[in-house]
Amino acid sequence: MAHAHRTLTFPLALLLLLTLVLLQHPTFAATLSAPAQANADSPLTITLDGVDNPRDFVTIVSASAAEGHYDTYAYTSKGNSVELFAPLEPGDYEIRWLAAESPYATRARHTLKVVAVSASVTAPASAAIASTISIEWQGPNHPRDFITLVPADSAEGNYDAYTYTSKGSPLTITAPTQPGDYEIRYLSGRGYKTLGRTAITISDTSASVQFTSPARIGQQLSVQWSGPANPREYITVVKAGSGEREYAQYTYLDKGNPLQLQLPDVPGEYEVRYLTADASRVLARAPLTIEAVTASVDGPASAVARSLIQVRWSGPNNPRDYIAITTPGKPAEFVHYGYTARGNPVTVEVPKQPGTYDIHYLTAQSNQSLARTSLTVTPANTPGKLQVQAAAGSNTAPAYGVVEVVLDASGSMLQKLDGKRRIDIAKTTLNQLLGTLKNSNQQFALRVFGHRKADACDTELLLPPAPARNAAITQTINKLEAKNLARTPIADSLQQVAQDLQAIQGPKLVILLTDGEETCDGDPAAAIKQLRAAGLDVRVNIVGFAIGEYALKQQFSDWAAAGGGAYFDAQDATQLQKALTESLQTNFMVLNAEGTAVASGTPGGDAVELPPGQYRIRAGNQELPATVEAGTTTTVQLR
Numbered sequence: 043m044a045h046a047h048r049t050l051t052f053p054l055a056l057l058l059l060l061t062l063v064l065l066q067h068p069t070f071a072a073t074l075s076a077p078a079q080a081n082a083d084s085p086l087t088i089t090l091d092g093v094d095n096p097r098d099f100v101t102i103v104s105a106s107a108a109e110g111h112y113d114t115y116a117y118t119s120k121g122n123s124v125e126l127f128a129p130l131e132p133g134d135y136e137i138r139w140l141a142a143e144s145p146y147a148t149r150a151r152h153t154l155k156v157v158a159v160s161a162s163v164t165a166p167a168s169a170a171i172a173s174t175i176s177i178e179w180q181g182p183n184h185p186r187d188f189i190t191l192v193p194a195d196s197a198e199g200n201y202d203a204y205t206y207t208s209k210g211s212p213l214t215i216t217a218p219t220q221p222g223d224y225e226i227r228y229l230s231g232r233g234y235k236t237l238g239r240t241a242i243t244i245s246d247t248s249a250s251v252q253f254t255s256p257a258r259i260g261q262q263l264s265v266q267w268s269g270p271a272n273p274r275e276y277i278t279v280v281k282a283g284s285g286e287r288e289y290a291q292y293t294y295l296d297k298g299n300p301l302q303l304q305l306p307d308v309p310g311e312y313e314v315r316y317l318t319a320d321a322s323r324v325l326a327r328a329p330l331t332i333e334a335v336t337a338s339v340d341g342p343a344s345a346v347a348r349s350l351i352q353v354r355w356s357g358p359n360n361p362r363d364y365i366a367i368t369t370p371g372k373p374a375e376f377v378h379y380g381y382t383a384r385g386n387p388v389t390v391e392v393p394k395q396p397g398t399y400d401i402h403y404l405t406a407q408s409n410q411s412l413a414r415t416s417l418t419v420t421p422a423n424t425p426g427k428l429q430v431q432a433a434a435g436s437n438t439a440p441a442y443g444v445v446e447v448v449l450d451a452s453g454s455m456l457q458k459l460d461g462k463r464r465i466d467i468a469k470t471t472l473n474q475l476l477g478t479l480k481n482s483n484q485q486f487a488l489r490v491f492g493h494r495k496a497d498a499c500d501t502e503l504l505l506p507p508a509p510a511r512n513a514a515i516t517q518t519i520n521k522l523e524a525k526n527l528a529r530t531p532i533a534d535s536l537q538q539v540a541q542d543l544q545a546i547q548g549p550k551l552v553i554l555l556t557d558g559e560e561t562c563d564g565d566p567a568a569a570i571k572q573l574r575a576a577g578l579d580v581r582v583n584i585v586g587f588a589i590g591e592y593a594l595k596q597q598f599s600d601w602a603a604a605g606g607g608a609y610f611d612a613q614d615a616t617q618l619q620k621a622l623t624e625s626l627q628t629n630f631m632v633l634n635a636e637g638t639a640v641a642s643g644t645p646g647g648d649a650v651e652l653p654p655g656q657y658r659i660r661a662g663n664q665e666l667p668a669t670v671e672a673g674t675t676t677t678v679q680l681r
Contacts, residue, residue: 532562
């Protein structure tokens, strides 16, 4: 009996095991459901039941397609439904659920009838080249359906300028720049099948440019023009014989009539052209002779290192022409400079290193030397040092509630300094500044100008005031890029600082970091005074980065003084880091006998090196005299 009992138990256990497997892995019949009819190229939602293999797939094929055949498909791993598009051509089809492995057995099927769809487009019978055409349409508006404008004899499926129907009706398309017979077509988003069309004739137009020739290099040429004046069309000047699509200096037509065109600063034979917006066609042209001009520079034959010299000049005085001290034979590699627009004579700083230099009259665009004279720089007298001590019991690190940096990201910040772009150096230094602020409870804000639009006076509060510990601040700074040809709206940016900081309590510090002057016709000095008068308890420091013009440094110093702050001159990455760090402290400025700011620093910080002479120290509301002697350190304590 015991032996029989053991024999009967084994198959019973096996049966129980098989039952458990079946319970855990049930097998159901695969079924699918979908509409019985659909428009061609329309989206379909297909519902599935019985999915047990994520590699199975659903496809739509001709009703007569052989078993295992498939076309566009979607895997069942998508879930209990999949999305497919109905075929482009009308007819009888099947939706098939196919097994994952070859020969792709059909697990379920569904009959689908695809019906044709049509569309219509309505537009003017004719339009001028490069004009904007308004088009009304009716059609299925399936995803990525679009309206295009092509030559009348274009093959089916071809497209040129287009706009998606999702933009609505009516929509617009820009006419081509070549006249002729065309068609406006409604094309399906898949397969580019023409669902509707209408004919249109694109007619030519006339244009002209008129001006006085010859002209001199670098001048503003007044150009009278006529033409269609479509958006973004422009007048340009190029070398005679240049290719049809080439352009150089240009001005958009919306700048007026006549408009002012900046001429090249190299003499020769040129052509003024009226171009379509995409530069594909010249609508009008006229020859222009650009003549050379004479210039002169008259400065001292020798000067002491680190001094200032006066250079008299004659020349065209075109916008941003400048007088520069350069290394011999390299006029474009200036050491210090001054724009001719500053007046005559121009004040220029003398290099720190003794040696032989050139003084040039240089053109703004291509740094052409129109005149040159030599300059010998002799060693300066032994400098002295000025040590400024803080007033007894004062705090050199004010507790600012917020620090807002106004950062220049205009085109000039793309220039390289020691192999690195200025904007990249500035971003690295800002992140280092954040490391300092993270050790305090200060908030940080960042306003940037010049980073979004070319040829625009654009400013944006990129980072509203927030704790400096926020990691997102660093991420935003790292992604920031300067914009080529962007302008410099310093005044507008400073005017908006009041709104940026209006909700923040306590003292506030604004640091303007820029490598150039205002170029948007604003008045930064007035903006700073207005900001200080708004009752915000704000101080404005200015950090000039890689500034080579003496007059601009003095302008920045005056602006900083009006803002109750100081100007910091930074010529490289190391000096920039030092300047931003010191800008967080209580500062002083050193003025020479003429009242010009020549240095800045932090009370109790490093001594300032200066040529021997009489100076005044400005810190807050007080000014103290100081005499600096060669080879010695003069110490002055603030009250």
